[in-house]
């Protein structure tokens with residue numbers, strides 16, 4: 127199964143035993159990342175063998191941390207379509223435009239990938255109860271996978287989170303706590319209560335395995351493009367785990383010899399009302415400041431501080447990528463354009479990628495002939511209140 131060999135701190139580089147539960151690096155409080163024996167895997171697995179496997183994230187099981195298959199909790203996550211967006215592309219003057227449609231995942235967002243892996247591995251390592259701070263979609267995904275594993279879930283969301291997110295967690299049997307403030311405040315309470323009651327906190331990048339699930343978006347995209355990568359990836363960025371995950375995926379694929387050195391330019395799109403990473407990027411900084419008074423209808427982008435800020439910014443600089451904001455109105459217009467041209471009902475986060483693409487095309491940063499992938503990170507159904 128897994129070729130996991132150790133955990134390594136993304137900042138100080140120290141290595142840790144992978145077979146016990148960890149949150150942040152005990153030495154420097156930064157994210158821990160999973161490392162695999164890629165040299166050995168290269169001699170044991172050919173990329174062509176993947177084609178015959180199940181169309182879920184578990185087709186990459188050697189590159190995921192779960193060691194005993196009995197702990198693999200699956201609801202059919204991953205295996206999402208990479209849709210050629212011909213009509214939208216011709217409308218915007220882009221010849222090779224694709225949409226990675228993560229709205230097809232269990233609970234309607236790519237959060238399912240991360241939480242399938244985090245819950246499976248936490249269960250395997252003996253966690254009894256799980257908790258999570260969330261702006262909305264992560265809480266639903268944790269609730270689903272914890273239920274499927276038979277573990278109790280405790281979710282913490284902002285008090286003003288849209289009703290649909292609460293309804294979903296309720297139906298999935300989680301204990302719900304609404305917190306005054308933002309996801310950052312939820313993070314504080316979730317962490318305090320996890321310590322007090324002996325729960326394992328699954329806050330993104332504060333445990334090592336959600337990013338492992340999310341990296342499968344990168345593997346899948348490479349496989350769907352027959353082991354090549356696009357020129358540009360446009361990603362709606364909150365905590366940025368998706369970007370960190372895909373970056374990690376490409377590094378691993380290169381070490382396996384399955385792809386070359388070329389990397390896509392990563393584009394981080396944030397909301398005009400909450401753009402800590404865009405601000406830091408434009409100022410050329412290596413970390414981001416806390417964003418005060420964060421406001422946007424895109425709940426997944428209402429993240430005023432990202433634990434992995436230094437990793438995300440480095441990826442944007444290293445790939446000669448960029449970061450930009452779009453307004454809430456532009457996101458909804460983007461979602462409507464995607465809806466009427468491609469038949470996808472998407473979240474405002476995903477609409478943001480369409481608005482960003484238009485801006486980058488108009489400014490000349492994107493050329494008509496480049497291969498571009500937009501990430502539809504979540505379906506529109508939980509955000510239907512925005513269209514009433």
Ligand SMILES: *Cc1c(COP(=O)(O)O)cnc(C)c1O
Pocket residue numbers: 235237263264330362363364365366367368369426427473475476503504505
């Ligand atoms: C969480 C979320 C995001 C942000 O994802 P990160 O990888 O944490 O930056 C974007 N879109 C949707 C729909 C989300 O739920």
